[in-house]
Structures are given as C-alpha cells and as structure tokens.
Amino acid sequence: MAEASSTSSGGVVDDPLSLKQLSLSTSPANIVNHGSQITNDGLREPGGSEGVSGDSPSHRNRLRRFTDVLGTKKIDLRQLRRLAFHGIPDKDGMRATAWKLLLGYLPPDRGEWESVLRQKRAAYQQFREELIIDPKKQEGCTGGDHPLSQSIDSKWNAFFKDAEMMEQIDRDVMRTHPGLHFFSGDDGAAVTHREEMKRVLFIFAKLNPGLRYVQGMNELLAPLYFHFRCDCDRDAALHAEADAFFCFMDIISEFRDNFCQQLDNSEVGIRAMLSRLSSLLNQVDPELWYHLTHKNKVNPQFYAFRWITLLLTQEFSFPDAVRLWDTLFSDPGGRTDCLLRTCVAMLVNVRGELLQGDFSANLKLLQRYPPVDAHAILHIAEQLADSNSIS
Incomplete structure (x- = not known):
C-alpha cells in the first residue's frame, strides 16, 4: 500500500489520497470524556463494566468473579468469555491476563504458563537478533560487501531497504494517540514505549514479506502493548514487547486479508467484508439500508473500511475502544461476526440522523462518528446477536 501523506494534529489529511489511503490515515476519534475514570498517565478507562460504578456492590462482585x-489452576475459558463479554475490570492486570488467554497466547493450564512464556519470549529475542540488521556491527561486512552494493546477498542492501520500512513505521508510531502521554511523551518511558512498538511492527513485517507493514497496524498494536506494559506484574510488564508481538500476530492472522490489497476484490478481502456488512444491515433495518445504499448511494467503503480494518480504534476514544475489544475477543460467535454486528449497531444508533440526511451529511456523520458510550453500542449489538445471524 502506498504511504499516506502526513496529517495535521487534528487528523485531517492535507492531500487527496486514494480511498484505501484515506481510510487508514484519517483519524477522527478524539479523547472525549464520557464520565469515565482516570488511570495510567491520564488515560481514561470506561466507567466500569456495563456502566457499573467501581464502588458499587455489583462491580465488587464482578471483581470477585x-x-x-x-x-x-486451570482457567475455564468458557466462563472467562462469559465474564469478559460484558467488560474486564481494569484492576490488578486482569485485562492483560484475560486478553492473553482469550487470544490463545496463554494456555488454560496455569502450570504451563512459565514454560510457554519462556519459550515465546526467547523466540522473540531470537527474531530481534536475526531480523534487525546492522552491517556495521556484523562480521564479514568487508571487501565485496559495501554500502553501495546492489547484490541481493548484500547486508548493506538489506539494511537500507529495512531502513525505508522502519521510517514508515516510525512516522505512524509517532502519530499513535498523540493526546496520551504514554505514547507521545518526551520522557524516557514514552521513548522506550515507541521504540518497542516499532520493533514489534518491524519484526512482524520481516516475518510476513507477503503482507509487510501496512499503515494503521500501529493502531492495532497500541491497546495490546499499553495494557501489557501497564501490568502490575513487573516481570510481565518488562516483557510487554514480546507478549504484545504474539498477541498482535494472532489478531492479524484473523484479519490479515483486510490489509492485503491483492485480495481487495476477492471473496475474502475487505470488499467481501463490506458486502457482508451491507447484507447484515439489510437484514436488520431494510429501510436504513435502502436509504443509504440506493437513495443516498453512501457505499460502505466510504466509511466502514477504516471501521473494519482498524477494529474501531479510530472511531472511539482509546479506553472505549479497549472496552469494545473485551467483547470482540470473547464473543462466542467469533471476532469477525462481532465486529460486523458492532458496525451495524453504530449505524442503527444514528439511524434518525441518517434517514434525515443527504449524501453529504451522512458521509460526514459516518466518517466523523459522534461521541457515544461504548456500552450503548454494545447493547444494540447484543440485541442484534439475539435476533439475527450474519450470513
């Protein structure tokens, strides 16, 4: 995918781009207070699971559960999914542990955790050593191998190609949640966070040459890395880079076809996903579907490309997106179906405005989705799951 132009602080693209570039590069979501709590580095967490106050008996009961x-000793994943579906408390590293279990990084048997983590983290360290090339620090880079060499076997040639990709990754990571000090601060901690995220994305790209790095992947890594790095378990927090890498790989493995430009028009690419979204909307609300699709001709690719590709991280504030991910990772119907239902729920949530709007008004509304409590969207999505199935 071609590199997108730089954006202003408000996330508005300066130059005209292709649809795919525009969808991945624009960032309308602002950090808007929906009555949530303040936690690490001023980052809000949603106001408790299911909107329950952190001091209420109901919330304390959920914490105990x-x-x-x-x-x-052996985690009941079915029970964990049932609990996590309605939100994971942001306490004592529960979300970090639960996500690792829900994404299959940790096995259900607690007795296996130590050996699994040791093996995975050692494998990641090996990736770092083998894939991050610096010819100046490697033996054998003399004589025939020099910075101007065009040989496919030249470490210098590979180094310069890697540097181009790292430059793109660096630009995106620097733009990750600029309003959150954890990602954008100038102190040593924030710099370390950005460096670790860049390594994760770079190593992923090197291990997946058919896909490589695609603009926007940084937004999918950010929630994982943040919660793993803020884990109250100090040892786990120190290994956030490796742990986030493998969980990021799991997410991408399911949604990678959405990033692959060669599959755009296939039965598994992003256009197929957009078609499924349109079909589901037709099932749920034929009137709204007809108004958008035929009367206004607002094609889902104009607004839902980014919704689907970036798993709604740009349509909601960071903590609300995290709350949505709790449900996304634990939905018994699977992540893809859950994501599509949530997107339809977003459309249904603003159906009144959409039915009254024309093409221009509706496109603006959906490309700059208005602030809304994540729980309200999830409630609508859950109702859709009870009454409809995604074909």
Whole structure:
C-alpha cells in the first residue's frame, strides 16, 4: 500500500489520497470524556463494566468473579468469555491476563504458563537478533560487501531497504494517540514505549514479506502493548514487547486479508467484508439500508473500511475502544461476526440522523462518528446477536 501523506494534529489529511489511503490515515476519534475514570498517565478507562460504578456492590462482585476465574489452576475459558463479554475490570492486570488467554497466547493450564512464556519470549529475542540488521556491527561486512552494493546477498542492501520500512513505521508510531502521554511523551518511558512498538511492527513485517507493514497496524498494536506494559506484574510488564508481538500476530492472522490489497476484490478481502456488512444491515433495518445504499448511494467503503480494518480504534476514544475489544475477543460467535454486528449497531444508533440526511451529511456523520458510550453500542449489538445471524 502506498504511504499516506502526513496529517495535521487534528487528523485531517492535507492531500487527496486514494480511498484505501484515506481510510487508514484519517483519524477522527478524539479523547472525549464520557464520565469515565482516570488511570495510567491520564488515560481514561470506561466507567466500569456495563456502566457499573467501581464502588458499587455489583462491580465488587464482578471483581470477585474475575479473581476466582483467573485464580484457578486451570482457567475455564468458557466462563472467562462469559465474564469478559460484558467488560474486564481494569484492576490488578486482569485485562492483560484475560486478553492473553482469550487470544490463545496463554494456555488454560496455569502450570504451563512459565514454560510457554519462556519459550515465546526467547523466540522473540531470537527474531530481534536475526531480523534487525546492522552491517556495521556484523562480521564479514568487508571487501565485496559495501554500502553501495546492489547484490541481493548484500547486508548493506538489506539494511537500507529495512531502513525505508522502519521510517514508515516510525512516522505512524509517532502519530499513535498523540493526546496520551504514554505514547507521545518526551520522557524516557514514552521513548522506550515507541521504540518497542516499532520493533514489534518491524519484526512482524520481516516475518510476513507477503503482507509487510501496512499503515494503521500501529493502531492495532497500541491497546495490546499499553495494557501489557501497564501490568502490575513487573516481570510481565518488562516483557510487554514480546507478549504484545504474539498477541498482535494472532489478531492479524484473523484479519490479515483486510490489509492485503491483492485480495481487495476477492471473496475474502475487505470488499467481501463490506458486502457482508451491507447484507447484515439489510437484514436488520431494510429501510436504513435502502436509504443509504440506493437513495443516498453512501457505499460502505466510504466509511466502514477504516471501521473494519482498524477494529474501531479510530472511531472511539482509546479506553472505549479497549472496552469494545473485551467483547470482540470473547464473543462466542467469533471476532469477525462481532465486529460486523458492532458496525451495524453504530449505524442503527444514528439511524434518525441518517434517514434525515443527504449524501453529504451522512458521509460526514459516518466518517466523523459522534461521541457515544461504548456500552450503548454494545447493547444494540447484543440485541442484534439475539435476533439475527450474519450470513
């Protein structure tokens, strides 16, 4: 995919781009307060699972249930999914542990965690050593191998190609959640966070030459890395880079076809996903579907490309997107179906405005989705799951 132009601080693209570039590069989501709590580095967390106050008996009961489930020798994943579907408390590293279990990084048997983590983290360290090339620090880079060499075997040639990709990754990581000090600060901690994220994305690209790095992947890594790095378990936090890498790989493995430009017009690419979204909307709300599709001709690719590709991270504030991911990772119907239902729920949530709007007004509304409590969207999506199935 071609590199997108730079954006202003408000996330508005300066130059005209192709649809795919525009969808991945623009960033309308702002950090808007929906009555949520303040946590690490001023980052809000959604106001408790299911909107329950952190001091309420209901919330304390959920904490106990999560503690019980996560504290057993062998985790009951079915029970964990049922709990996580309605939100994971942001306490004692529960979300970090639950996500690792839900994404298959940790096995259900707690007794296996130590060996699994040791093997995975050692494998990641090996990736770092083998894939991050610096000819100046490697033996054998003398004589025939020099910075101007065009040989396919030249370490210098590979180094310069890698540097181009790293430059693109660096630009995107620098733009990741500029309003959050964790990602954008100038202190040593924030710099370390950005460097670790860049390594994760670079190593992923090197291991996946058919896909490589695609603009916007940084937004999918950010929630994982943030929660793993803020884990109250100090040892786990120190290994956030490796742990986030493997969980990021799991997410991309399911949604990678959406990033692959060669599959855009195939039965598994992004256009197929957009078609499924349109079909589901037709099932749920034929009137709204007809108004958007035929009367206004607002094609889903004009707004939902970014919704689907970046898993709604740009349509909601960071903590609300995290809350959506709790449900996304634990939905018994699977992540793809859950994502599509959530997108339809977003359309249904603003159906009144959409039915009254013309092409221009509706496109603006959907490309700059208005602030809304994530729980309200998830409630609509859950109702859709009870009454409809995605074909």
